[in-house]
Amino acid sequence: MPGHFTxxxxxxxxxxxxxxxxxxxxxxxxxxxxxxxTIEFTNGKGTIFKGSLLEANRKSVxxxxxxxxTSDIPDTVLVLGILKxxxxxETVVEKCVELGINTIHLMPSENSERKKVNLxxxxxxxxxxxxxxxxxxxxxxxxxxxxxxxxxxxxxxxxAHCRDGFKALPKVLxxxxxxxxGPEGDFSEKEIDLFKVAKATEISLGKRILRxxxxxxxxxxxANLNA
Amino acid sequence: MPGHFTxxxxxxxxxxxxxxxxxxxxxxxxxxxxxxxTIEFTNGKGTIFKGSLLEANRKSVxxxxxxxxTSDIPDTVLVLGILKxxxxxETVVEKCVELGINTIHLMPSENSERKKVNLxxxxxxxxxxxxxxxxxxxxxxxxxxxxxxxxxxxxxxxxAHCRDGFKALPKVLxxxxxxxxGPEGDFSEKEIDLFKVAKATEISLGKRILRxxxxxxxxxxxANLNA
Numbered sequence: 264m265p266g267h268f269t270x271x272x273x274x275x276x277x278x279x280x281x282x283x284x285x286x287x288x289x290x291x292x293x294x295x296x297x298x299x300x301t302i303e304f305t306n307g308k309g310t311i312f313k314g315s316l317l318e319a320n321r322k323s324v325x326x327x328x329x330x331x332x333t334s335d336i337p338d339t340v341l342v343l344g345i346l347k348x349x350x351x352x353e354t355v356v357e358k359c360v361e362l363g364i365n366t367i368h369l370m371p372s373e374n375s376e377r378k379k380v381n382l383x384x385x386x387x388x389x390x391x392x393x394x395x396x397x398x399x400x401x402x403x404x405x406x407x408x409x410x411x412x413x414x415x416x417x418x419x420x421x422x423a424h425c426r427d428g429f430k431a432l433p434k435v436l437x438x439x440x441x442x443x444x445g446p447e448g449d450f451s452e453k454e455i456d457l458f459k460v461a462k463a464t465e466i467s468l469g470k471r472i473l474r475x476x477x478x479x480x481x482x483x484x485x486a487n488l489n490a
Numbered sequence: 491m492p493g494h495f496t497x498x499x500x501x502x503x504x505x506x507x508x509x510x511x512x513x514x515x516x517x518x519x520x521x522x523x524x525x526x527x528t529i530e531f532t533n534g535k536g537t538i539f540k541g542s543l544l545e546a547n548r549k550s551v552x553x554x555x556x557x558x559x560t561s562d563i564p565d566t567v568l569v570l571g572i573l574k575x576x577x578x579x580e581t582v583v584e585k586c587v588e589l590g591i592n593t594i595h596l597m598p599s600e601n602s603e604r605k606k607v608n609l610x611x612x613x614x615x616x617x618x619x620x621x622x623x624x625x626x627x628x629x630x631x632x633x634x635x636x637x638x639x640x641x642x643x644x645x646x647x648x649x650a651h652c653r654d655g656f657k658a659l660p661k662v663l664x665x666x667x668x669x670x671x672g673p674e675g676d677f678s679e680k681e682i683d684l685f686k687v688a689k690a691t692e693i694s695l696g697k698r699i700l701r702x703x704x705x706x707x708x709x710x711x712x713a714n715l716n717a
Binding site: 354357358361362363395396397398433434468469471472473474477480481484485487488489 | 581584585588589590622623624625660661695696698699700701704707708711712714715716
């Protein structure tokens with residue numbers, strides 16, 4: 264089944280790629296790859312490799328690198344208030360990886376009912392989405408406070424919130440955008456004020472009220488596909 | 491909790507709105523509304539009403555219409571190959587209703603593993619999304635063959651598929667667009683040929699390979715939010 268998935272490993276040395284136990288199991292036990300088969304894989308850092316399997320057992324797969332292609336990595340960044348539903352956070356991660364994303368910051372907002380995040384599970388979702396969509400980049404996913412976010416990005420932040428006021432149109436979004444979307448119930452007034460003091464650009468995502476995860480997916484779509 | 495939901499009923503006569511048993515239960519038992527409370531509701535056909543509850547028991551709620559506002563209804567149409575996962579079809583319906591959609595055609599494609607659809611369940615998802623996002627329009631959701639679709643829309647169809655060839659950029663999408671997205675595994679060659687004979691416009695959704703439901707959500711986002 265060549266081309267069906269792009270597998271993932273960061274362990275690539277001397278033209279040999281070693282796959283983790285879970286990747287090996289998926290490849291050998293689920294997808295029935297065997298020695299000599301050709302696969303496509305990525306290091307999650309912008310490079311896609313082609314290679315043939317030197318060893319193929321379900322605990323360990325080793326491939327010989329035969330070709331590599333490096334392409335651009337995505338620049339878009341998402342800041343998302345931590346959502347109550349971990350399923351909905353997984354949906355955001357999945358869709359963002361497909362559409363192209365560099366970094367996802369999960370921010371414990373005043374209105375976040377949940378404060379903790381299972382990053383392992385979100386990384387698993389991200390890896391699955393990257394493999395499925397033949398992606399070349401595994402985003403960094405981390406929990407960051409509003410202070411850390413403002414310090415890192417300052418006036419580059421694009422703030423999509425539901426309160427009234429003047430807002431830029433969605434066409435301002437582009438591949439370098441740093442997009443902020445609140446949790447269910449939106450960012451708090453205090454948080455919006457902090458973003459405004461940092462000179463974030465307030466943007467509109469249309470007249471309709473979108474769920475937090477829909478707003479995030481819509482903004483990442485526009486950032487990546489605005490012509 | 492006024493303003494938290496926009497409720498839904500089509501039974502509005504002589505300035506009185508009567509709600510179904512499930513809407514009544516949601517309003518009274520779950521959200522604890524009682525007689526005299528003010529609610530917002532829609533007929534799903536473009537009008538938002540405000541009114542106060544004359545009767546509020548969990549089998550039947552009646553409201554007196556006090557205000558009404560009519561606004562534009564969405565024009566965007568989605569044709570989606572029937573997906574294997576009904577969860578993923580529900581996600582598409584939910585996001586499309588939030589973003590704004592007039593009609594969703596579910597098309598039994600040659601590559602659709604599933605041929606039947608639970609329309610009742612999808613309508614429930616659509617109603618919930620409309621209520622949650624304070625929408626004013628409940629789309630029509632139906633199963634349509636490729637022949638019916640081509641006959642209805644012909645050269646107005648915008649075809650997003652993954653095969654190679656010249657494609658228009660996402661910026662051609664706008665609020666009147668009729669967008670076609672295949673199921674998992676895409677439309678078949680034969681289906682793509684039928685669309686081409688009908689003079690559909692082939693469009694690109696970027697270089698990445700998107701899952702069927704991500705492509706649908708991305709295209710509807712662009713159609714509604716392209717400036």
